[in-house]
Amino acid sequence: MRPTRSALAAVLLALACSDRTAPQSSDGADAAGGVEAARGTAPDGAPNIVLVSLDTLRADHVSAYGYPRQTTPALDALADRGVLFEAAYSHSPKTAVSHMSLFTGLHPDAHGVGQLARSGSRRLPDAIPTLASLLRAHGYRTAGVAEGGNVRGELGFDQGMDLYERSDDAASGFARAAELAESLSAREPRRPFFLFVHTYEAHDPYVPPAPYDALFADPDYDGAIVSSLEELLAISGEKWRSQHRAYWGRVEKSNPVDVQHLRDLYDGAIRRADDALGAFAARLEALGLMDETALVVTSDHGEEFLEHGSFLHEQGFQEHLHVPLVMTFPGERGEATRGRRESVVVRLVDVAPTLLDVAGVPVPAGLDGVSLLPLLEGGSGPPAVVVSRWPQGGLTVLRSRSWKLIQVRRRGGASTQLFDLSRDPEERRNLASERPDMLAALEAELARVSAAAHAFRDGIAEGSAVRLDARAIEELRALGYLQDESAATGEGAAP
Template identity: 40%
Template sequence: MSSNQNVRSRQGTRGKSGRRPWRAVRQGVGRDFGPNTAARQLRAAALTLVAAGALVQCGAGDKTGSAASCAGCNVLLVSVDTLRADRLGVYGYPRPTSPWLDQFAADAVVFERASSVSYHTAESHMSLFTSVFPSVHGVANASSDKVDVLPPAIGTLAEAFRDAGYRTAGFHGGGNVAAAFGFDRGFEDYQETHTVDRAREWIESAGRDAPWFLFFHTHQVHDPYIPEAETRHLFKTAAELPIPDSPEQLERLLAEEHGEDATPPFTAVRDAFWRRVDPSRSEHVQRVSDLYDSKVRELDAMLESLVEVALRTARPTLVVITSDHGEEFQEHGRFLHDALYEELLHVPLILRHPELSAAPRRVTDRVSLIDLAPTLLELVGAPPLVAAQGRSLAPFLSSGGADGRALLAEKVHVQPSGEHRYAGAQALYLEPFKLIARGSELELYRLDRDASERVNLVSSHDQQLQRMLRVLEAHHAANLVHRESLRGSSAGVETVLPAETLRRLESLGYLE
């Protein structure tokens, strides 16, 4: 089952509006802009954002505060695919899913309201690596054997670390973070692996002659949620159900369906799990959620085994733990990840600075993963990424650094012609409101009063809606101009995915 074919019991309650201003906003999306048009659009975008009081910082970041330097520090960046912030104790979850991470976070800076820039893996991770929005870098989850590649003009975090004299390595779970998309740029070593062993070995053999930057990505909590025997009953609340909840049970089902000696593809494994889930039955939904929590507990042990090795190195190590997006359990009528609601965009962001561990902080301002690359580069004293649209969060590490930026998340789609990629769905945060826009479909929520996004305010808050539509229109224009300036003749560059990458994407359910 692909992430675009989520199990649903209903479509979810979505507010709609046929307001002309939004149709006008959509008219320019996905079109090419000539130089004169681009200049006009950029000037108009800047004026609109300034008027709205929501100008988004582009470039090296806002140096309104100063965090302790970490020049020469090693940097470990961990991205857990599909991890919800609200399933961790450090973010208030009452179940003991993350005892080690909770303890680790007690000596770290915890960003309580960090948002991803997309609900899909490729878009989110490439924005994390480049500090530009998905509609600018153009890299999206694979939907066929051909994908767009990151344009050469857009620099990456690994390239910046390499150019600053760092050793660089990446160990990842494959699929939509495979090298073919351009994720390997700047890495001396970029390997697919499904355990922490290679990453631990690399750290232990890296030596101390030069600092290192290590990226580690895992699908540990990705569906299907089949925990090991030690954890599968930790959070069980429902009675026995037909949903497989152990490797042994799943193997028996697969043997019955495919034969004892068969080796079914991983798509069959996912199918064996999801075909037995009835989204209309609350006990089924709860059991799936319980199994996810068990996988989070397993993740906690994995993180401990990796991070503790990194912290034992001769050089001080800066550690960041985050996620590309969350996961839905029928909060808005779906499973998996295919929407812009908070259960999918609210992600953990925990940063442990070796010189600030005695002064942990909890940051309540809303921030974005697009800010992470500028933050890390500033902390180690490396030059910023020239094209960056995020801003450094370094001021938050010491004295605070409140800002009233509008923050954006978006889903990149491909036009039927296949020629261009554009933002087909967006979420805009302008505190305390959040706007979700899909075509002419609009939803407006006040998150400080409605964190679950249940009451659509489109019909009752027209002034706020119009303000946010203007800001979103300006974002569109600015991103299109930025895209054209960076992509240029490289726009639309494609590559054919290697056979092994295609197999991995099929195993994860992204390709049929």
């Protein structure tokens, strides 16, 4: 339940008096005093930090990344103000896996968090710190506003969060985040805050409301694709399984008009998310907070429209893993990086270490990610190795600066693909048999990264089991986010 505006003061007061995970004071101080003492003080001049995830946003549908449509005016404006990373990559085409790498700076095999599944899921082990828990330990107030599903708090996304709330859509989520930013800064102007904001607005089924449904769609389209949530509910009812079947059952894969219509609706949904982001940024500006806030916008994975034979995000090609990443900074760093475009390959695991560095908080040893501040200050960038995994789907991807290895090990069969991205950016020509030398080199690198992840996990107790009650299962279904374990293949399966 989201607290109302009038309940906010009570919630914040409660936060000061009850703390779930921060170390407790042992000197007999009252709870609030003990918690406050254990938090420590934020480093001098530490800015507020806002991390935004626009779920399911492929980079090449963002105007600032060259898309000809005006899908993202707000994100473009932030890119003008800060740094745009042209080659940012996600660690999974799946929401929980990717977001946890974003939160921890660890490869998927190191953090070990998979998609929520009926057969059971595991929470992030308590011993693994998150961006939020590290910032909180250094004096930050921390809060998250997310749309549930595979970013539910139970998986560990609430670790280190004073407050982790559920929102319904981009407009209400960003409005709530703005409200929190205002309250937190008014209450304790000298204590910085960390805010995470997440939305599924661009996720399927693509049924954006007016005017977004018509923004990019052909007004003369008269095909069968469901064009509104009302229509979808009318033909399929409330149950997700039948909604999903109804939506995708009307898509004629061989009809290019239908496929284009899906893209058009996806673009409309992106614009709806971007408008909410724009309103949020405007609110921060009006509150005078943009000048004291580092704002990062990214996505957990992209989306496919038959480029490699399927829809949704079930594979490991560029359209699934190339994501937008834009960072704006306050103060001198902001001035020095204004309007910059950076072409070096960077990874979502680099985001948490970068933000810790921005906050002046020591980056823990053993992370897979590195701070990007040295790169922005003229030094070297992170190693050009991106490992992406979807363990439940049998997918492993390793990309180097210009090569990419995709391994699929599924019940239906196994495949190995190798692409030279410098000559074949659309990944059309599998060179696995022509270039055994390169294949062996990438496989060796993969083995090294995998061994490092397992060594990291040695001695760290498993996270507790995540148990889903009937209500949670129905909620996940409603979001299209709970699939049968056997459905982890091919086009049309649940995202």
